[in-house]
Amino acid sequence: MTDERAVQVHGQWALLRFSVISRLLAQPAPPGELAGELERLAETVWQHPVTGEPVRFARSTIERWYYVARTDTDPMRVLRRKVRRDRGSQRTISAALAAVVHEQYTAHSSWSYQLHLDNLAVRVAEDPRLGSLPSYASLRRYLLAHDLTKQRRRPSRELEQRAAASRSRREVRSYEAEYVGGLWHLDFHHGSHKILTAGGEWVRPLLLAILDDRSRLLCHAQWYLDETAQSLVHGLVQAFLKRGLPRALLSDNGAAMLAREMREGLARLSILQQTTLPYSPYQNGKQEIIWAQVEGRLLAMLEGQSDLTLALLNEATQAWIEMEYQRRVHAETRQTPLARWLDGPSVLRPCPGVDELRLAFTASHTRAQRQSDGTVTLEGVRFEIPARFRTLRRVDLRYASWNLGHVWLMDESAGVPLARLYPLDRARNAEGVRRPLEAPGPAAEAPVQTGIAPLLRQLMAEYAATGLPPAYIPQEEDR
Numbered sequence: 344m345t346d347e348r349a350v351q352v353h354g355q356w357a358l359l360r361f362s363v364i365s366r367l368l369a370q371p372a373p374p375g376e377l378a379g380e381l382e383r384l385a386e387t388v389w390q391h392p393v394t395g396e397p398v399r400f401a402r403s404t405i406e407r408w409y410y411v412a413r414t415d416t417d418p419m420r421v422l423r424r425k426v427r428r429d430r431g432s433q434r435t436i437s438a439a440l441a442a443v444v445h446e447q448y449t450a451h452s453s454w455s456y457q458l459h460l461d462n463l464a465v466r467v468a469e470d471p472r473l474g475s476l477p478s479y480a481s482l483r484r485y486l487l488a489h490d491l492t493k494q495r496r497r498p499s500r501e502l503e504q505r506a507a508a509s510r511s512r513r514e515v516r517s518y519e520a521e522y523v524g525g526l527w528h529l530d531f532h533h534g535s536h537k538i539l540t541a542g543g544e545w546v547r548p549l550l551l552a553i554l555d556d557r558s559r560l561l562c563h564a565q566w567y568l569d570e571t572a573q574s575l576v577h578g579l580v581q582a583f584l585k586r587g588l589p590r591a592l593l594s595d596n597g598a599a600m601l602a603r604e605m606r607e608g609l610a611r612l613s614i615l616q617q618t619t620l621p622y623s624p625y626q627n628g629k630q631e632i633i634w635a636q637v638e639g640r641l642l643a644m645l646e647g648q649s650d651l652t653l654a655l656l657n658e659a660t661q662a663w664i665e666m667e668y669q670r671r672v673h674a675e676t677r678q679t680p681l682a683r684w685l686d687g688p689s690v691l692r693p694c695p696g697v698d699e700l701r702l703a704f705t706a707s708h709t710r711a712q713r714q715s716d717g718t719v720t721l722e723g724v725r726f727e728i729p730a731r732f733r734t735l736r737r738v739d740l741r742y743a744s745w746n747l748g749h750v751w752l753m754d755e756s757a758g759v760p761l762a763r764l765y766p767l768d769r770a771r772n773a774e775g776v777r778r779p780l781e782a783p784g785p786a787a788e789a790p791v792q793t794g795i796a797p798l799l800r801q802l803m804a805e806y807a808a809t810g811l812p813p814a815y816i817p818q819e820e821d822r
Contacts, residue, residue, distance in 0.1 A: 350707075350739075350755045353423045355392035358610055360422040363389065363400065364409045365615045368418065369525035369590035369690050381406050394479060395457070412613075416692060419613040420758060436485060437474035440467070444485065452494040456483045519557060523684055524589040524691035526556040529579065530630040531570045531597070536642050538651045540568070548653060550660070551578040552633050555589075558683035559629065559673050561664050562586045566656050572602035573745040576704045583612075583700065587691035591615040604743050608704030611758075612695075636668065701749060702760060705741040712738050718767055726750055726764040740764070 363384060372380045385402040412418035436444070443466055447459060454462075460482050467476045477485070486492065520526040530552065537545040549570050553562040563582035567574040592609060594600040596618050609616045641663045645651060669681040676683055694700075710719040712735055717728045719738060724747055728738060732752065741760075742750040751760040795803070 352393060354419075354610065357419050357422040359389065359392045360408050361412070361418055361613060362615060363387075363405055364412060364418075365590060367409050368412065370521045371690070381409075417613055419610060436477050436481070440473045440477075441485075443473060444482070445489075445491070448486070448491045452491075455493060456486060459486070521557065521688075522590075523555060523557050523687050523689040524587060526591045526593060527562065527582075527589045528554045528556060528630050529575075529592065529594050529600075531567075531575075531599075532630075532634045532637065534566070534642065535638055536645060536651060538566075538653050538656055540653070548656065549574075550634075550637060551575065552630065552637075553579065553582040554629055554633060555586075555680075555684065556593075556629065558678075558680050559676060560586075560680040560684040561633070561668060564660055564664055566653060566660060568653065570597065570599055571745070572599045572604055573743070575599040575602075576604060576608065576743070580697075580700050580704070583694045584697070587694050588612055589614060590690050590692075591617055593617045593619065595619050603706035604704050607706055611703045612700075613692075640667075702741065702751060705743050705749075705751070707753070707755065708740045708742070709737055710740060712736060719764075721750060722747060725767040727767050728752065728764065729762050732761065 367377075367380060367384075381402045384405050385400060388397045388399055390396075391398045408422060411421050415421045440463070443463065444459070447462060447466075448454075451459075457479065460476075460479055463482070464476050467473050532550045532552065534548050534550055537547050540546055546568060548566040548568060550564060550566050551574065552564040554560070555562055563578055563585060565578045565581070567578070592614055594616075599605065600616075600618065606616060637660075641660060644663075645656070645659060648655070670679050672679055673683070678686070695703075708721070710721070712719055712728055712733075714733075714736075717730065717733050718725045719728060719740065720726075721740065721742060722744065728735075729752075732738065739753045739755045740750060741753050747766070750764040752762045752764055753759070754761050794800075
Protein backbone atom coordinates (compact mmCIF):
# COMPACT_ATOMS: atom_id res chain seq x y z
CA MET A 344 0.00 0.00 0.00
CA THR A 345 1.37 3.41 -0.97
CA ASP A 346 1.78 6.19 1.58
CA GLU A 347 -1.04 8.15 -0.07
CA ARG A 348 -3.37 5.14 0.10
CA ALA A 349 -2.38 4.44 3.70
CA VAL A 350 -3.25 7.98 4.74
CA GLN A 351 -6.57 7.67 2.93
CA VAL A 352 -7.40 4.36 4.62
CA HIS A 353 -6.56 5.79 8.03
CA GLY A 354 -8.88 8.70 7.36
CA GLN A 355 -11.66 6.28 6.35
CA TRP A 356 -11.22 4.31 9.56
CA ALA A 357 -11.28 7.50 11.61
CA LEU A 358 -14.48 8.60 9.84
CA LEU A 359 -16.13 5.22 10.50
CA ARG A 360 -15.22 5.31 14.19
CA PHE A 361 -16.47 8.86 14.40
CA SER A 362 -19.74 7.82 12.72
CA VAL A 363 -20.21 5.06 15.29
CA ILE A 364 -19.88 7.38 18.31
CA SER A 365 -21.12 10.62 16.74
CA ARG A 366 -24.60 10.22 18.21
CA LEU A 367 -23.12 9.80 21.69
CA LEU A 368 -21.07 12.96 21.18
CA ALA A 369 -23.97 14.97 19.75
CA GLN A 370 -26.52 13.65 22.29
CA PRO A 371 -24.73 12.54 25.49
CA ALA A 372 -26.59 9.74 27.23
CA PRO A 373 -28.18 10.58 30.60
CA PRO A 374 -26.57 9.03 33.70
CA GLY A 375 -27.12 5.28 33.82
CA GLU A 376 -28.08 4.93 30.13
CA LEU A 377 -24.61 4.90 28.54
CA ALA A 378 -24.28 1.12 28.89
CA GLY A 379 -27.53 0.57 27.01
CA GLU A 380 -26.46 2.90 24.21
CA LEU A 381 -23.13 1.08 23.91
CA GLU A 382 -24.91 -2.29 23.72
CA ARG A 383 -27.17 -0.95 20.98
CA LEU A 384 -24.21 0.30 18.96
CA ALA A 385 -22.43 -3.05 19.47
CA GLU A 386 -25.41 -4.83 17.86
CA THR A 387 -25.47 -2.45 14.90
CA VAL A 388 -23.97 -3.64 11.60
CA TRP A 389 -21.59 -1.16 9.97
CA GLN A 390 -19.85 -1.13 6.60
CA HIS A 391 -16.14 -1.89 6.52
CA PRO A 392 -14.38 1.24 5.19
CA VAL A 393 -12.01 -0.74 2.93
CA THR A 394 -13.78 -3.93 1.85
CA GLY A 395 -17.35 -2.72 2.16
CA GLU A 396 -18.30 -5.89 4.03
CA PRO A 397 -20.65 -5.77 7.06
CA VAL A 398 -18.78 -5.53 10.35
CA ARG A 399 -19.59 -5.17 14.04
CA PHE A 400 -17.57 -3.80 16.93
CA ALA A 401 -17.46 -4.97 20.51
CA ARG A 402 -18.93 -2.83 23.26
CA SER A 403 -15.52 -2.40 24.89
CA THR A 404 -14.08 -1.15 21.60
CA ILE A 405 -16.85 1.42 21.10
CA GLU A 406 -16.53 2.47 24.73
CA ARG A 407 -12.80 3.07 24.29
CA TRP A 408 -13.42 5.19 21.18
CA TYR A 409 -16.05 7.23 23.02
CA TYR A 410 -13.92 8.06 26.04
CA VAL A 411 -10.92 8.92 23.85
CA ALA A 412 -12.90 11.26 21.60
CA ARG A 413 -15.18 12.77 24.26
CA THR A 414 -12.52 14.89 25.93
CA ASP A 415 -10.52 15.79 22.82
CA THR A 416 -11.29 18.88 20.74
CA ASP A 417 -10.35 16.99 17.54
CA PRO A 418 -11.97 13.53 17.68
CA MET A 419 -10.96 12.65 14.12
CA ARG A 420 -7.28 12.96 15.01
CA VAL A 421 -7.37 10.62 18.00
CA LEU A 422 -9.49 8.07 16.13
CA ARG A 423 -7.04 7.64 13.24
CA ARG A 424 -5.59 4.19 12.66
CA LYS A 425 -1.89 3.51 12.93
CA VAL A 426 0.03 2.97 9.69
CA ARG A 427 0.87 -0.66 8.98
CA ARG A 428 4.52 -1.66 8.84
CA ASP A 429 4.13 -3.53 5.56
CA ARG A 430 2.73 -0.57 3.63
CA GLY A 431 4.20 -0.03 0.19
CA SER A 432 4.28 -3.71 -0.83
CA GLN A 433 2.11 -4.79 -3.76
CA ARG A 434 1.31 -8.08 -5.36
CA THR A 435 1.70 -8.43 -9.12
CA ILE A 436 -0.59 -10.50 -11.34
CA SER A 437 0.41 -12.64 -14.30
CA ALA A 438 0.48 -11.27 -17.83
CA ALA A 439 -2.23 -13.69 -18.95
CA LEU A 440 -4.54 -12.64 -16.14
CA ALA A 441 -3.78 -8.96 -16.80
CA ALA A 442 -4.96 -9.42 -20.39
CA VAL A 443 -8.20 -10.95 -19.13
CA VAL A 444 -8.66 -8.03 -16.72
CA HIS A 445 -8.28 -5.47 -19.53
CA GLU A 446 -10.61 -7.43 -21.79
CA GLN A 447 -13.25 -7.69 -19.07
CA TYR A 448 -13.02 -3.99 -18.22
CA THR A 449 -13.38 -2.98 -21.87
CA ALA A 450 -16.61 -4.95 -22.10
CA HIS A 451 -17.97 -3.90 -18.70
CA SER A 452 -16.51 -0.57 -17.59
CA SER A 453 -19.46 0.10 -15.25
CA TRP A 454 -18.81 -2.99 -13.11
CA SER A 455 -17.70 -2.57 -9.52
CA TYR A 456 -14.31 -3.89 -8.36
CA GLN A 457 -16.02 -6.72 -6.48
CA LEU A 458 -17.98 -7.75 -9.57
CA HIS A 459 -14.79 -7.81 -11.62
CA LEU A 460 -13.16 -9.99 -8.96
CA ASP A 461 -16.10 -12.42 -8.82
CA ASN A 462 -16.05 -12.91 -12.58
CA LEU A 463 -12.26 -13.31 -12.59
CA ALA A 464 -12.63 -16.06 -10.01
CA VAL A 465 -14.73 -18.06 -12.49
CA ARG A 466 -12.21 -17.47 -15.29
CA VAL A 467 -9.30 -18.58 -13.09
CA ALA A 468 -11.17 -21.72 -12.03
CA GLU A 469 -11.81 -22.59 -15.67
CA ASP A 470 -8.25 -21.90 -16.84
CA PRO A 471 -5.49 -22.59 -14.26
CA ARG A 472 -2.90 -21.16 -16.67
CA LEU A 473 -4.06 -17.68 -15.69
CA GLY A 474 -2.38 -18.08 -12.30
CA SER A 475 -3.68 -17.43 -8.82
CA LEU A 476 -6.60 -15.10 -8.16
CA PRO A 477 -5.53 -11.76 -6.63
CA SER A 478 -7.24 -10.37 -3.56
CA TYR A 479 -9.81 -7.60 -3.75
CA ALA A 480 -7.24 -5.01 -2.64
CA SER A 481 -4.64 -6.18 -5.16
CA LEU A 482 -7.11 -6.13 -8.05
CA ARG A 483 -8.39 -2.71 -7.06
CA ARG A 484 -4.86 -1.29 -6.88
CA TYR A 485 -4.10 -2.77 -10.31
CA LEU A 486 -7.23 -1.27 -11.88
CA LEU A 487 -6.56 2.14 -10.38
CA ALA A 488 -2.90 2.07 -11.42
CA HIS A 489 -3.96 1.45 -15.03
CA ASP A 490 -6.77 4.04 -14.94
CA LEU A 491 -9.43 1.35 -15.21
CA THR A 492 -11.89 3.10 -12.92
CA LYS A 493 -15.60 2.44 -12.69
CA GLN A 494 -17.67 4.46 -15.15
CA ARG A 495 -21.14 5.75 -14.31
CA ARG A 496 -24.13 4.55 -16.24
CA ARG A 497 -26.31 7.05 -18.01
CA PRO A 498 -28.86 8.50 -15.57
CA SER A 499 -32.47 7.39 -15.90
CA ARG A 500 -35.77 7.61 -14.08
CA GLU A 501 -34.96 4.32 -12.41
CA LEU A 502 -33.46 6.09 -9.37
CA GLU A 503 -36.54 8.25 -8.98
CA GLN A 504 -38.80 5.20 -9.17
CA ARG A 505 -36.61 3.36 -6.66
CA ALA A 506 -36.81 6.29 -4.23
CA ALA A 507 -40.60 6.37 -4.56
CA ALA A 508 -40.77 2.64 -3.91
CA SER A 509 -38.59 3.03 -0.82
CA ARG A 510 -40.84 5.78 0.55
CA SER A 511 -43.89 3.58 0.05
CA ARG A 512 -42.34 0.83 2.21
CA ARG A 513 -41.19 3.03 5.09
CA GLU A 514 -43.04 5.56 7.18
CA VAL A 515 -42.03 9.24 7.24
CA ARG A 516 -41.68 10.87 10.68
CA SER A 517 -40.72 14.32 11.89
CA TYR A 518 -37.55 14.61 13.96
CA GLU A 519 -35.60 17.13 16.01
CA ALA A 520 -32.10 17.10 17.48
CA GLU A 521 -31.99 17.07 21.27
CA TYR A 522 -29.01 19.41 21.53
CA VAL A 523 -28.04 22.75 20.05
CA GLY A 524 -25.25 22.07 17.58
CA GLY A 525 -26.16 18.40 17.30
CA LEU A 526 -27.34 18.86 13.69
CA TRP A 527 -27.18 21.74 11.23
CA HIS A 528 -28.98 22.01 7.89
CA LEU A 529 -27.73 23.88 4.84
CA ASP A 530 -29.07 24.46 1.36
CA PHE A 531 -29.21 26.96 -1.51
CA HIS A 532 -32.40 28.72 -2.58
CA HIS A 533 -33.00 30.43 -5.93
CA GLY A 534 -34.49 33.83 -5.17
CA SER A 535 -37.56 35.08 -7.00
CA HIS A 536 -36.21 38.65 -7.48
CA LYS A 537 -33.44 39.52 -9.91
CA ILE A 538 -30.59 41.83 -8.96
CA LEU A 539 -28.45 44.20 -11.01
CA THR A 540 -24.76 43.33 -11.15
CA ALA A 541 -21.85 45.72 -11.61
CA GLY A 542 -21.61 44.50 -15.21
CA GLY A 543 -25.10 45.75 -15.96
CA GLU A 544 -26.76 42.32 -16.04
CA TRP A 545 -29.91 41.09 -14.34
CA VAL A 546 -29.28 37.79 -12.57
CA ARG A 547 -31.22 35.65 -10.11
CA PRO A 548 -29.19 35.25 -6.87
CA LEU A 549 -29.04 32.21 -4.58
CA LEU A 550 -29.41 32.29 -0.80
CA LEU A 551 -27.24 29.99 1.31
CA ALA A 552 -28.88 29.38 4.68
CA ILE A 553 -27.40 27.36 7.54
CA LEU A 554 -29.96 26.35 10.18
CA ASP A 555 -29.61 24.72 13.61
CA ASP A 556 -32.08 21.84 13.86
CA ARG A 557 -33.07 22.17 17.53
CA SER A 558 -33.34 25.94 17.95
CA ARG A 559 -34.22 26.85 14.31
CA LEU A 560 -31.62 29.60 14.62
CA LEU A 561 -30.13 30.81 11.35
CA CYS A 562 -26.41 30.43 12.01
CA HIS A 563 -25.62 32.36 8.83
CA ALA A 564 -27.33 33.35 5.58
CA GLN A 565 -25.87 35.09 2.55
CA TRP A 566 -26.77 35.65 -1.09
CA TYR A 567 -24.39 34.55 -3.87
CA LEU A 568 -24.35 34.62 -7.64
CA ASP A 569 -23.48 30.92 -7.98
CA GLU A 570 -23.84 27.57 -6.21
CA THR A 571 -20.20 26.51 -6.07
CA ALA A 572 -18.03 24.93 -3.40
CA GLN A 573 -16.22 28.23 -3.00
CA SER A 574 -19.43 30.06 -2.09
CA LEU A 575 -20.55 27.22 0.17
CA VAL A 576 -17.29 27.16 2.12
CA HIS A 577 -17.27 30.97 2.30
CA GLY A 578 -20.68 31.00 3.99
CA LEU A 579 -20.10 27.92 6.15
CA VAL A 580 -16.87 29.30 7.60
CA GLN A 581 -18.72 32.44 8.68
CA ALA A 582 -21.31 30.29 10.44
CA PHE A 583 -18.54 28.44 12.31
CA LEU A 584 -16.86 31.67 13.35
CA LYS A 585 -20.13 33.14 14.63
CA ARG A 586 -21.65 30.09 16.32
CA GLY A 587 -19.01 27.36 16.82
CA LEU A 588 -18.53 23.87 15.39
CA PRO A 589 -21.55 21.52 15.22
CA ARG A 590 -21.45 17.74 15.45
CA ALA A 591 -23.26 16.89 12.18
CA LEU A 592 -24.33 18.61 8.97
CA LEU A 593 -27.23 17.62 6.66
CA SER A 594 -27.48 18.74 3.03
CA ASP A 595 -28.61 17.47 -0.35
CA ASN A 596 -26.37 15.77 -2.89
CA GLY A 597 -25.40 18.85 -4.86
CA ALA A 598 -22.00 19.16 -6.49
CA ALA A 599 -20.90 21.87 -4.05
CA MET A 600 -21.85 19.75 -1.03
CA LEU A 601 -19.92 16.74 -2.35
CA ALA A 602 -16.80 18.64 -3.46
CA ARG A 603 -13.50 17.29 -2.14
CA GLU A 604 -12.72 20.49 -0.29
CA MET A 605 -16.07 20.32 1.49
CA ARG A 606 -15.93 16.63 2.39
CA GLU A 607 -12.33 16.67 3.57
CA GLY A 608 -12.80 19.93 5.46
CA LEU A 609 -15.75 18.61 7.47
CA ALA A 610 -13.87 15.41 8.25
CA ARG A 611 -10.83 17.34 9.50
CA LEU A 612 -13.11 19.40 11.76
CA SER A 613 -14.77 16.20 13.10
CA ILE A 614 -18.17 17.13 11.66
CA LEU A 615 -20.26 14.21 10.39
CA GLN A 616 -21.53 14.98 6.87
CA GLN A 617 -24.92 13.51 6.05
CA THR A 618 -26.86 13.82 2.80
CA THR A 619 -30.54 13.33 2.04
CA LEU A 620 -31.77 10.39 -0.01
CA PRO A 621 -32.19 10.99 -3.76
CA TYR A 622 -35.55 12.56 -4.65
CA SER A 623 -36.40 12.95 -0.94
CA PRO A 624 -36.44 16.71 -0.23
CA TYR A 625 -38.76 16.21 2.75
CA GLN A 626 -35.74 15.11 4.82
CA ASN A 627 -34.54 18.70 4.76
CA GLY A 628 -38.01 20.15 5.24
CA LYS A 629 -36.99 22.69 7.90
CA GLN A 630 -35.06 24.51 5.18
CA GLU A 631 -38.15 24.72 2.99
CA ILE A 632 -39.99 26.56 5.77
CA ILE A 633 -37.20 29.13 5.81
CA TRP A 634 -37.55 29.72 2.05
CA ALA A 635 -41.26 30.43 2.48
CA GLN A 636 -40.52 33.14 5.04
CA VAL A 637 -37.74 34.61 2.91
CA GLU A 638 -40.05 34.91 -0.09
CA GLY A 639 -43.19 35.91 1.82
CA ARG A 640 -41.64 38.55 4.11
CA LEU A 641 -38.09 39.57 3.19
CA LEU A 642 -38.30 39.68 -0.60
CA ALA A 643 -41.88 40.96 -0.43
CA MET A 644 -40.61 44.07 1.35
CA LEU A 645 -38.06 44.65 -1.42
CA GLU A 646 -40.55 44.67 -4.28
CA GLY A 647 -40.42 48.46 -4.51
CA GLN A 648 -36.64 48.58 -4.91
CA SER A 649 -36.04 49.02 -8.63
CA ASP A 650 -32.25 48.55 -8.80
CA LEU A 651 -31.66 45.87 -6.19
CA THR A 652 -27.96 44.99 -5.87
CA LEU A 653 -26.26 42.05 -4.19
CA ALA A 654 -24.76 44.25 -1.46
CA LEU A 655 -28.14 45.82 -0.62
CA LEU A 656 -29.83 42.42 -0.66
CA ASN A 657 -27.32 40.97 1.79
CA GLU A 658 -27.53 44.02 4.06
CA ALA A 659 -31.32 43.78 4.17
CA THR A 660 -31.18 40.01 4.75
CA GLN A 661 -28.87 40.31 7.76
CA ALA A 662 -31.10 42.96 9.32
CA TRP A 663 -34.25 40.89 8.77
CA ILE A 664 -32.66 37.74 10.22
CA GLU A 665 -31.17 39.27 13.36
CA MET A 666 -33.96 41.74 14.17
CA GLU A 667 -37.07 39.77 13.18
CA TYR A 668 -36.57 36.08 12.42
CA GLN A 669 -34.27 35.24 15.35
CA ARG A 670 -36.56 37.12 17.79
CA ARG A 671 -39.94 35.91 16.54
CA VAL A 672 -41.69 33.05 18.38
CA HIS A 673 -41.60 29.84 16.36
CA ALA A 674 -45.01 28.23 15.87
CA GLU A 675 -43.73 24.72 16.67
CA THR A 676 -41.16 25.28 19.43
CA ARG A 677 -43.13 28.08 21.15
CA GLN A 678 -39.85 29.94 21.63
CA THR A 679 -37.83 32.39 19.64
CA PRO A 680 -34.86 30.77 17.87
CA LEU A 681 -32.50 32.98 19.84
CA ALA A 682 -33.97 32.02 23.22
CA ARG A 683 -34.03 28.32 22.35
CA TRP A 684 -30.41 28.54 21.21
CA LEU A 685 -29.35 30.15 24.50
CA ASP A 686 -31.37 27.72 26.63
CA GLY A 687 -29.55 24.72 25.16
CA PRO A 688 -28.44 22.12 26.03
CA SER A 689 -25.52 22.46 23.63
CA VAL A 690 -22.85 20.18 22.17
CA LEU A 691 -21.13 22.93 20.18
CA ARG A 692 -17.34 23.05 20.15
CA PRO A 693 -15.02 26.07 19.98
CA CYS A 694 -14.21 27.18 16.46
CA PRO A 695 -10.55 27.34 15.37
CA GLY A 696 -9.04 30.44 13.83
CA VAL A 697 -9.40 31.65 10.26
CA ASP A 698 -6.05 30.19 9.19
CA GLU A 699 -6.97 26.75 10.55
CA LEU A 700 -10.33 26.86 8.78
CA ARG A 701 -8.70 27.90 5.51
CA LEU A 702 -6.31 24.95 5.80
CA ALA A 703 -9.12 22.55 6.71
CA PHE A 704 -11.30 23.26 3.65
CA THR A 705 -8.74 22.12 1.12
CA ALA A 706 -8.28 19.00 -1.00
CA SER A 707 -5.31 16.69 -0.49
CA HIS A 708 -3.15 15.94 -3.52
CA THR A 709 0.10 14.10 -4.08
CA ARG A 710 2.59 15.27 -6.70
CA ALA A 711 6.01 14.17 -7.88
CA GLN A 712 8.66 16.82 -7.32
CA ARG A 713 10.72 17.76 -10.37
CA GLN A 714 14.29 16.96 -9.40
CA SER A 715 15.71 19.40 -11.93
CA ASP A 716 14.36 22.60 -10.37
CA GLY A 717 12.33 21.49 -7.32
CA THR A 718 8.84 22.44 -8.59
CA VAL A 719 5.39 20.88 -8.85
CA THR A 720 2.47 21.73 -11.13
CA LEU A 721 -1.01 22.46 -9.79
CA GLU A 722 -3.91 23.45 -12.03
CA GLY A 723 -1.42 24.40 -14.76
CA VAL A 724 0.66 26.61 -12.41
CA ARG A 725 4.16 25.67 -11.26
CA PHE A 726 5.05 26.09 -7.57
CA GLU A 727 8.48 26.06 -5.96
CA ILE A 728 9.30 23.54 -3.23
CA PRO A 729 11.68 24.92 -0.56
CA ALA A 730 15.20 23.57 -0.99
CA ARG A 731 15.18 21.89 2.43
CA PHE A 732 12.58 19.45 1.10
CA ARG A 733 14.48 18.63 -2.09
CA THR A 734 15.05 15.01 -0.99
CA LEU A 735 11.32 14.23 -1.13
CA ARG A 736 10.39 12.46 -4.35
CA ARG A 737 6.62 12.76 -3.80
CA VAL A 738 5.07 15.55 -1.76
CA ASP A 739 1.64 15.87 -0.11
CA LEU A 740 -0.12 19.16 -0.88
CA ARG A 741 -3.32 20.85 0.19
CA TYR A 742 -5.13 23.62 -1.65
CA ALA A 743 -8.59 24.74 -2.70
CA SER A 744 -9.22 24.62 -6.43
CA TRP A 745 -10.54 28.20 -6.38
CA ASN A 746 -7.62 29.70 -4.39
CA LEU A 747 -4.09 28.94 -5.58
CA GLY A 748 -2.82 31.78 -3.42
CA HIS A 749 -2.78 29.41 -0.44
CA VAL A 750 -0.99 26.13 -1.15
CA TRP A 751 0.59 24.12 1.65
CA LEU A 752 3.21 21.39 1.73
CA MET A 753 1.88 18.91 4.29
CA ASP A 754 3.01 16.13 6.55
CA GLU A 755 -0.23 14.16 6.23
CA SER A 756 0.85 11.54 8.77
CA ALA A 757 0.82 14.22 11.47
CA GLY A 758 -1.71 16.51 9.75
CA VAL A 759 0.51 19.60 10.05
CA PRO A 760 1.71 22.03 7.35
CA LEU A 761 5.43 22.08 6.67
CA ALA A 762 5.61 25.16 4.45
CA ARG A 763 3.52 27.43 2.29
CA LEU A 764 4.25 27.21 -1.42
CA TYR A 765 4.38 30.11 -3.86
CA PRO A 766 4.22 30.21 -7.67
CA LEU A 767 7.44 30.07 -9.64
CA ASP A 768 8.87 33.59 -10.08
CA ARG A 769 10.88 33.31 -13.31
CA ALA A 770 11.80 37.00 -13.41
CA ARG A 771 13.32 36.92 -9.93
CA ASN A 772 15.12 33.66 -10.61
CA ALA A 773 16.63 35.26 -13.71
CA GLU A 774 18.62 37.61 -11.45
CA GLY A 775 20.95 34.70 -10.72
CA VAL A 776 20.79 34.93 -6.92
CA ARG A 777 20.76 31.45 -5.37
CA ARG A 778 20.67 30.35 -1.76
CA PRO A 779 23.33 27.92 -0.55
CA LEU A 780 21.97 24.41 -0.01
CA GLU A 781 21.94 23.05 3.49
CA ALA A 782 23.18 19.52 4.04
CA PRO A 783 20.24 17.10 4.65
CA GLY A 784 22.13 15.59 7.61
CA PRO A 785 24.58 16.84 10.25
CA ALA A 786 27.55 18.53 8.64
CA ALA A 787 30.91 16.85 9.26
CA GLU A 788 34.33 17.21 7.77
CA ALA A 789 35.13 14.37 5.42
CA PRO A 790 38.26 12.53 6.68
CA VAL A 791 41.15 12.27 4.30
CA GLN A 792 41.48 8.65 3.17
CA THR A 793 45.07 7.47 2.82
CA GLY A 794 46.47 4.04 2.02
CA ILE A 795 44.51 0.88 1.33
CA ALA A 796 40.83 0.74 2.23
CA PRO A 797 40.00 -1.29 5.40
CA LEU A 798 38.06 -4.02 3.58
CA LEU A 799 40.79 -4.64 1.03
CA ARG A 800 43.45 -4.60 3.76
CA GLN A 801 41.51 -7.28 5.63
CA LEU A 802 41.13 -9.43 2.52
CA MET A 803 44.86 -9.24 1.81
CA ALA A 804 45.67 -10.26 5.37
CA GLU A 805 43.28 -13.22 5.21
CA TYR A 806 44.73 -14.32 1.88
CA ALA A 807 48.28 -14.12 3.25
CA ALA A 808 47.24 -16.19 6.31
CA THR A 809 46.24 -19.09 4.05
CA GLY A 810 49.88 -19.68 3.17
CA LEU A 811 49.13 -20.06 -0.53
CA PRO A 812 51.64 -18.66 -3.02
CA PRO A 813 50.58 -15.68 -5.14
CA ALA A 814 48.29 -16.79 -7.97
CA TYR A 815 50.19 -14.88 -10.61
CA ILE A 816 53.74 -14.64 -11.99
CA PRO A 817 55.19 -11.18 -11.49
CA GLN A 818 57.10 -9.46 -14.24
CA GLU A 819 60.44 -7.85 -13.71
CA GLU A 820 58.97 -4.40 -13.22
CA ASP A 821 56.51 -5.76 -10.54
CA ARG A 822 59.38 -6.74 -8.20
